[in-house]
Amino acid sequence: MKSKLLLLLSFCAVAGPAAAADSILPGYWESTNRLLSPIRTKEVEKRCITPEEVAKFMMGPSNRHYTCTYPVKSFANGKILLRGTCVSKKGRKVAVSGEGSFTATTFKLTATVATDFAGIPISGRASTEARRIADTCPPEPKAD
Known part of the structure; x- marks a missing residue:
């Protein structure tokens, strides 16, 4: 459960920037x-x-374990707000809410998650802090 929760929150952010200044x-x-x-x-x-992956990174928690939707999302003026639900492949629902900030080269988000496990309510908090460390990516290692 711990590793799945961390995976769920590892790409926290908010949806769809319209222009480069907003992402x-x-x-x-x-x-x-x-x-x-x-x-x-x-x-x-x-x-x-990559340029093609910026929007996906900014879309919010979603990974191979969960499919997420965010009916409430705001990504403007350097501020992030999201509220939504993620559902696992087995149907487990997790409520997600998060707030944070971003610039072109930094990203910070703190999120709260809540779910039920065997009828017991469980909640947790997670954070993501990211920074751009280079304009370009290192070359991928060549396969032998």
């Missing part, structure tokens, strides 16, 4: 994803975000 820039990014409660974890990853 992050593509490039090489380092993200620090933390599960703050109920269990503390930290995961750091470096990844290339």
